[in-house]
Amino acid sequence: xxxxxxxxxxxxxxxxxxxxxxxxxxxxxxxxxxxxxxxxxxxxxxxxxxxxxxxxxxxxxxxx
Numbered sequence: 135x136x137x138x139x140x141x142x143x144x145x146x147x148x149x150x151x152x153x154x155x156x157x158x159x160x161x162x163x164x165x166x167x168x169x170x171x172x173x174x175x176x177x178x179x180x181x182x183x184x185x186x187x188x189x190x191x192x193x194x195x196x197x198x
Contacts, residue, residue: 146160
């Protein structure tokens, strides 16, 4: 695994320019690839994992 501190600055800068992304984003993709291989490069959902004011499903299922 290559951490962003070990990844050459010049290469990460070049990749960022080629793909039109920031260097921190390059490091994010490197970290994901190191952890998950190709599936780690897929776009992740930007949707929240949970909704703060959502009614608990146990309450919704109650039969009054």
